[in-house]
Amino acid sequence: MVFCCRITIESAADQSKKFFDAASSIEIEKTWRKFTNTAVLQLPKGVYYQVGNTMFAMESIKELFKTGDLIKIELGYNRELKTEFQGYIARIQPTIPVEFHCENEMYKMKRNNVSIHIEDATVRQILQAAAPGYEIECADEIYGDFSMAETTSAKVFDELKKKAGLYTFFRGKRLICGLQYSDDKLPTVIPQFEFGKNIIDNSLQYIAPEDCKLKIYGKSIQRDGSVIVYDRGDEGGDIERWNQDETTKEQLKINIDRRYDNAKTKGGYAGTVTSFGFPVVEHGQTIRVLDPGIYEKRDSMHYVDEVKISVSASGGYRRVSTVGKFVTEKKLLK
Template sequence: MFVLCSEIKIGSVSFKSVHEVQIKRSIYNLAATAIIKIPVTAVLKHTGEPPAHIETASTIKAGDKVEIRLGYDNSFNTEFVGYVKRLNYKVPLEIECEDEYYMTRYVNCVFSKKETTLKQCLNAILPEIKVASCVDLTLKNFVINNKPGSWILGYLKKEYGLTVFFDINGNLYAGKAHDVKGETVKYRLRYNVVKDDDLKYQLANDVKLKVKAICYYKDGTKIEGEIGEEGGETKTLYYYDVKDAKELKTLAGEELKRYSFDGYRGKIETFLFPFSLPGMVAELDDPVYQERNGTYFIESTEVSFSTSGARRTVELGIKA
């Protein structure tokens, strides 16, 4: 029998039991979030001091560093690293947290150059943050007057179609959704997958999809094009500095094929192990219908942990 275990550090205190933890992260969300619920009075351990009963709300404040480690039988994975965003004075005490995105809320930036590169922009928001991956994009007439970094990241996401998120190590990604391809995690339906009710198998011929393609050039201009069928889902995809409209149409056609595939879409519910994060690849094995086996990009994960059990919900995207 596997015994749940947790290790949570907030500022200078740490504790090994909680009412509940919920963690959400996605390649499509700027911030990964966590909610920790703990007793109003608890046994907390200050660094270098013996454990003591203390009012938890008095020892925790907004901005405190947070690390959440969860697992079974004293075998842990780091599930979240970030900061306390706010305290909700409920019973139990509710602590809202954000990952490295939290820090961008408190950095105001000014851009007044006629042009700047995306990487220069990202480095200006948080100079100490490692930009793990970003597209080669020039931002023309990029004039920002004293806006917080969080606003700028949202602007880049909205106006340029960038997928912007921080990984669990605090590294920043800004680019196309599936350019990141991490480690492979193996799942077997009806074995280490607890629930697959939200998983649906689709045939490429049944998918009605239209792709709207937008390309930004280094001189600040852009071109647009569409390809696909009417009457279904429309996806807007962004490209950067392709050769011409013909190449843009070719790239959009290739992307259309990626989304119109024979395979699974949806979510699976698993235990905490195997460990997975957005950006990783799920290798799905179906022992009943082996012709449906395949590998898929993981787009989001949700972790729930409490005294009644722990689960990870994994959302599958297009085939990897």
Template sequence: MSMAMMDVLCSKITIGNADPSNPMKITNGIEITEVHRLEINESYKKLIGTAKVSFPKGTVCRSTIIGTITLEGKDASRITTEVMHDGVIIEKRSTQQLLDETTFKVGQRINIKLGYNGILKNMFDGYITGYNSDSMLEIQCENMAYKLKLKQAPHFETPVKGTTVNEVLEGKYNILKDTGFKIHSDTKKCEIHIGKVKVTDNFTVADILSEWSKYKVYCFLKYDANDEGDMPAIAVGRPYSSSKAQPVFPEDESTGPYRIIFNEHVAQSDLKIVKTDPKFLAVTGKALGTDEKFFEVTIRLNPEYDPTVTGSKQYQTVNATQISKKTHKVTGNTTAAGAATKTKVDLSTYTIAPYMSPHIGITSDQLVEETTEYFRNYNLNGITGNVTIFGDFGLPPAVQVELADNRNPSKNGVYLVEEVTTNFGIGGYRQILKIPYKLKST
């Protein structure tokens, strides 16, 4: 008779002070290996990831005190020695203590490693931002981007035509100077254009990077494969392009796709297949004009399109807005319904997909072309909902997963992970994945 192996949950939480010369290194730290509940929430749409950790009162933590070698009057079983490179012998003494409200301090560094059977994976690095001690000891944390909330951004103004992410972060304007962060190597290879940036008030670096998400330029933390153990880098997801129906992100060997087999890796699923009738799909494209104001057009299929008739147009433009009230220039072409009269077509029964042009100062006709191309490439059969997997992979956001479901093969395909919520504790180890973008079917 054979018995299945039992997977044992393991965690290692280290809390202490950040080394001034290397914030990734924690000094004078304590180690905690038991936790009641832990939740980590990260998304490529948010620069600041968060974590909440709760401990039962009476939890034991362990610390290591380093000093000169003196064994007299001490329990030698708890003392180890180490010979340093310069020949000096130091003493390492392990101590234990109970957690209480005096154990933690706001601003301390925290590192969280999770796994099974003693194999741990680094899941979170950040700082403690708050704590309470009610029935449980609970600490609230933010990831390493917390440091960018403490860095004042310089005042500067870019040209009207706009600039690039590289110029703002590390180039001419260099807002990452003295922050310890740098641009992710794959992001640095791309010329990601953004509109005019004007900083004349008291903004932090985090304020600027978070503001870009409104324009579909997503900044998030990602460890560079070439810099293991260093600070995470600033990765930037390019906005929707005219040839792709989803954001584009830096890719390396860590981005997958990770193959998720439903009957092995999935704990729970509320995924639903959404089939959209292309006749009732509309795409609203938005762009930033040279007057620093947004204008938009909406594209839908022409209900009277006949491919056998010469000159019949497959797509039509509706609900266009004006570029500027001062100039009264209409953004749509001359056939754009509602552009001049301000009459809006009722699209309440349509599925509306958003599109953001990555190009600054384009004309209305160019926006129509980009939005139409996006319509052609839009994935009409996607997925809504989330999938909850076991902690086998320990996934971050902005990676790709390949779903494999033999019972419902319509779900099968490669998807982009937008958000990951990691839960660990007495309920087990789970990750809830939000996967709204299907990259391809398999």
């Protein structure tokens, strides 16, 4: 397979586009656990760029590129390109090679100004006020009274995470909240990774049930509109959300405690799987790990929490997938 890439940088001032088909190195990080997906791109000093059908030698970085310019990174093999990153140039490091530090759509959410005051707000209403104009997909929940003045959208998202355990992130221009493992627009095909075939390296370790971290947020909406909440679990682990209408606080606590105690009896794997650039994997997808070894057989499915992509002359095109929550329900393999 022959590696190929296409980097498109569009001027925020006049929408003119410049294209590159080479880079010294590329590092991309994508995860639902952080608000922002990032990319670091290094371009050699003597690189040529294309405008229309004409090639030019890159001379002055300051004249060609500015912070806020749009960037798209496409990677692949044998002329089959997949978009791995879209966002904005957040910072330009004038080193040799020149280094572009890029952020996805969250770049704009850190630099705007919003004020939100909503009584009995739903999560959707909060997001619509914080990020007007964006396609929003979110958990269908009532949050309650919400008030933040003279702040940024990113700080609003942080408040949702702290108070309700709702993680907010972008996929392209879609703003997603609380649906890290249930995005129905992700590919349904489950990528398979098998030891001895397409797994280059791994750091998978079995985690005993008592060491698995899980936090469950429970909520019950009463007939009068009031909201009862109860949560139990460990910070820094998997997040689950339970909504039960017209349940007493005592019953909600019993249900959440039962679910938590049952989940803590199941172990699973944690760590990373390093593979080639293809198959493409995005965070939130399910992957299947197969080990046909004689002495140790492993066949498990996991949600992916984070993906790191690297391109370099020495390492080639690589993808490191961090496996997260163990998938216990049966899924169709294609």
